[in-house]
Amino acid sequence: MPPSQPNFSTKERILGVAETLFARHGFAGASLRQVTAAAKVNLAAVNYHFGSKESLIEEVFRRRLDELNRYRLAALAAVNANPEHVLEDVLDAFVRPALEQSMDSAGGAAFVRVLARAYAEHDERLRKFLSDNYGHVLREFATAFAHLLPHLDKEELYWRLDIVAGALTYAMADFGMIKRRGETSEATHRERTAEHLIRFAAAGLRA
Amino acid sequence: MPPSQPNFSTKERILGVAETLFARHGFAGASLRQVTAAAKVNLAAVNYHFGSKESLIEEVFRRRLDELNRYRLAALAAVNANPEHVLEDVLDAFVRPALEQSMDSAGGAAFVRVLARAYAEHDERLRKFLSDNYGHVLREFATAFAHLLPHLDKEELYWRLDIVAGALTYAMADFGMIKRRGETSEATHRERTAEHLIRFAAAGLRA
DNA sequence: GATGCGGTCAAACGACCGTTTGAATACTAG
DNA sequence: CTAGTATTCAAACGGTCGTTTGACCGCATC
Numbered sequence: 001m002p003p004s005q006p007n008f009s010t011k012e013r014i015l016g017v018a019e020t021l022f023a024r025h026g027f028a029g030a031s032l033r034q035v036t037a038a039a040k041v042n043l044a045a046v047n048y049h050f051g052s053k054e055s056l057i058e059e060v061f062r063r064r065l066d067e068l069n070r071y072r073l074a075a076l077a078a079v080n081a082n083p084e085h086v087l088e089d090v091l092d093a094f095v096r097p098a099l100e101q102s103m104d105s106a107g108g109a110a111f112v113r114v115l116a117r118a119y120a121e122h123d124e125r126l127r128k129f130l131s132d133n134y135g136h137v138l139r140e141f142a143t144a145f146a147h148l149l150p151h152l153d154k155e156e157l158y159w160r161l162d163i164v165a166g167a168l169t170y171a172m173a174d175f176g177m178i179k180r181r182g183e184t185s186e187a188t189h190r191e192r193t194a195e196h197l198i199r200f201a202a203a204g205l206r207a
Numbered sequence: 208m209p210p211s212q213p214n215f216s217t218k219e220r221i222l223g224v225a226e227t228l229f230a231r232h233g234f235a236g237a238s239l240r241q242v243t244a245a246a247k248v249n250l251a252a253v254n255y256h257f258g259s260k261e262s263l264i265e266e267v268f269r270r271r272l273d274e275l276n277r278y279r280l281a282a283l284a285a286v287n288a289n290p291e292h293v294l295e296d297v298l299d300a301f302v303r304p305a306l307e308q309s310m311d312s313a314g315g316a317a318f319v320r321v322l323a324r325a326y327a328e329h330d331e332r333l334r335k336f337l338s339d340n341y342g343h344v345l346r347e348f349a350t351a352f353a354h355l356l357p358h359l360d361k362e363e364l365y366w367r368l369d370i371v372a373g374a375l376t377y378a379m380a381d382f383g384m385i386k387r388r389g390e391t392s393e394a395t396h397r398e399r400t401a402e403h404l405i406r407f408a409a410a411g412l413r414a
Numbered sequence: 415g416a417t418g419c420g421g422t423c424a425a426a427c428g429a430c431c432g433t434t435t436g437a438a439t440a441c442t443a444g
Numbered sequence: 445c446t447a448g449t450a451t452t453c454a455a456a457c458g459g460t461c462g463t464t465t466g467a468c469c470g471c472a473t474c
Contacts, residue, residue, distance in 0.1 A: 010451080024329060029235040032432065042453050047433060049451095113329075119377075120327040122231060156403075163407065167374035170326075196363075200370060200411035207410035217421080239462065249423055254463060256421095 011049045013039040016107050019060050023113035027057055027121065058129055061118070064101065064111045069137045071097035076140060087205060090144045091198045098172050099194050103187075116173035119166060138165070149205060164201050171197055218256045220246040223314050226267050230320035234264055234328065265336055268325070271308065271318045276344050278304035283351060294412060297351045298371075298405045305379055306401050310394075323380035326373060345372070356412060371408050378404050 008016070017039040021030035032053055036043045050056040075093035079085045102108040118126060142161055149157060215223070224246040228237035239260055243250045257263040282300035286292045309315040325333060349368055356364060 026233060026235055026328070028233060031430075033430075042451095043432095044434080044454090045452070053432065117327055120324055121233070160403070160407070163374055163378045163404070166377040167370060170373040170377065171370045193366075196367070197370070199414045200367065203410035203414035204407035207406045238460075240460075249421095250462095251424090251464080252422075260462065 010039075010041050010045050013041060014046060014049065014056070015060055015063060018056055019064075019107045019114060020110040022057070022060060023110040023117065026117060027123075027126075032056075054125070057126070060111075060114065061130065062133065064105070064108070065133060068097055068101055069134065071101070072137055073140065076144060080144065087145075087148045087202045088198050090141065090148065091201050092194075094141060095168060095172070095194050095197055099190055102172065103190065112169075113173045116169050119169050145205070160205060164205060167204075168197060168201060217246075217248050217252055220248055221253060221256065221263070222267055222270060225263055226271075226314045226321060227317040229264070229267060230317040230324065233324060234333075239263075261332070264333070267318075267321065268337065269340065271312070271315070272340060275304055275308055276341065278308070279344055280347065283347060287351065294352075294355050294409045295405050297348065297355065298408050299401075301348060302375060302379070302401050302404060306397055309379065310397065319376075320380045323376050326376050352412070367412060371412060374411075375404060375408060 014035060018030070018035045021035055021038065024030070025034075032046050033043060036045060046053065046056055050059055072094060075097055076090065079089045079093050082089070098112055102112045105111075118130060121127075138161075142158070145161060146152075146154075146157055152160065221242060225237070225242045228242055228245065231237070232241075239253050240250060243253060253260065253263055257266055279301060282304055283297065286296045286300050289296070305319055309319045312318075325337060328334070345368075349365070352368060353359075353361075353364055359367065
């Protein structure tokens with residue numbers, strides 16, 4: 001739980017701790033008292049800096065999602081620029097940014113888990129927020145997939161992508177729990193895991 | 208929300224309503240007051256019949272899981288009896304029982320969604336309960352898959368099955384949300400969806 | 415008709431929830 | 445140094461949480 005270090009601002013400490021606690025206990029399950037206690041800030045700080053718990057949740061998403069969306073769209077643009085790109089390249093553009101974010105930024109691994117939780121929540125308010133801030137990215141990927149999978153009609157493609165997105169999100173959320181062999185380094189382990197994930201998803205989409 | 212009919216016993220009404228509300232709002236998000244109000248039952252009835260909210264949650268699982276496990280193991284045994292069975296048969300033995308349960312028993316569709324939620328919860332207590340009551344089934348399926356996928360080492364196989372279980376659970380939870388074409392009946396739609404799911408998972412496992 | 419018992423009920427318990435308040439403090443600009 | 449703004453703080457707000465209590469009910473048994 002890194003951002004309880006005092007050299008981070010109150011706002012950043014709250015965001016960091018909230019991220020890990022939401023990942024661990026869910027949005028309803030993690031209370032503001034737990035968050036502020038772990039972040040070593042006053043209880044009222046959440047409402048002062050964010051206005052409400054609901055807004056805090058949204059801010060937890062916005063902080064990482066902005067960066068993740070940028071990377072994913074950039075990666076997708078690079079793939080589209082290559083006229084000989086294949087299905088695996090598009091999947092790579094989707095998976096790799098999340099992979100890298102979960103590695104460098106300290107709480108990134110926790111965020112991928114928060115993302116997986118949001119996927120499970122059928123809360124109307126949260127879904128609307130995510131669709132507003134995230135939908136255009138998924139739509140761009142969907143059209144990229146559509147060009148590579150012309151044998152699938154629109155309906156078929158969409159629910160298949162829904163499965164893929166869910167499977168990938170969940171698989172990435174469990175990255176930390178897949179034990180790696182002793183001899184391989186963390187970096188190469190993740191690299192190999194990503195390759196497997198992509199191969200799995202590509203085969204499922206082509207089937 | 209069918210089991211609010213008065214011809215069901217108090218216990219059954221609570222279980223049925225709790226199932227749908229847990230599916231919709233999560234275990235922490237659905238309160239006993241919401242449950243008892245929707246079930247038209249006194250608040251104290253939950254603690255009288257189940258002891259605690261925690262035990263109620265476990266009972267919601269136990270009720271359906273017992274039946275689901277029986278069906279899955281029976282289907283798997285039938286598959287194993289056929290010496291020429293293939294990967295798709297084992298996947299079918301896993302998917303079809305959940306599919307059928309989500310069709311006939313009124314709250315079955317909600318339960319599959321509860322199962323998906325439990326998959327997202329990293330709560331230690333709940334995971335232990337599920338692993339105690341569910342683990343042996345997954346282990347039997349794992350050995351069946353192991354025989355059909357000899358090219359995968361044990362480590363590789365296990366996290367791949369983890370992905371498949373997650374993807375299938377989530378896909379099945381969203382069954383109700385995949386819109387079907389107007390001309391096809393509900394039964395044939397589910398049949399086709401199951402076939403797609405199995406083909407998708409089989410391709411991913413073989414890749 | 416009294417006794418015992420499983421079930422239901424309204425009411426209350428203490429704990430915890432998200433949020434608000436108003437005073438105390440830290441910081442910055444004039 | 446001072447005035448003013450931004451932040452932190454302890455305390456309290458009303459509300460909801462899971463759980464417990466004790467009275468009350470219907471009903472079978474003697």
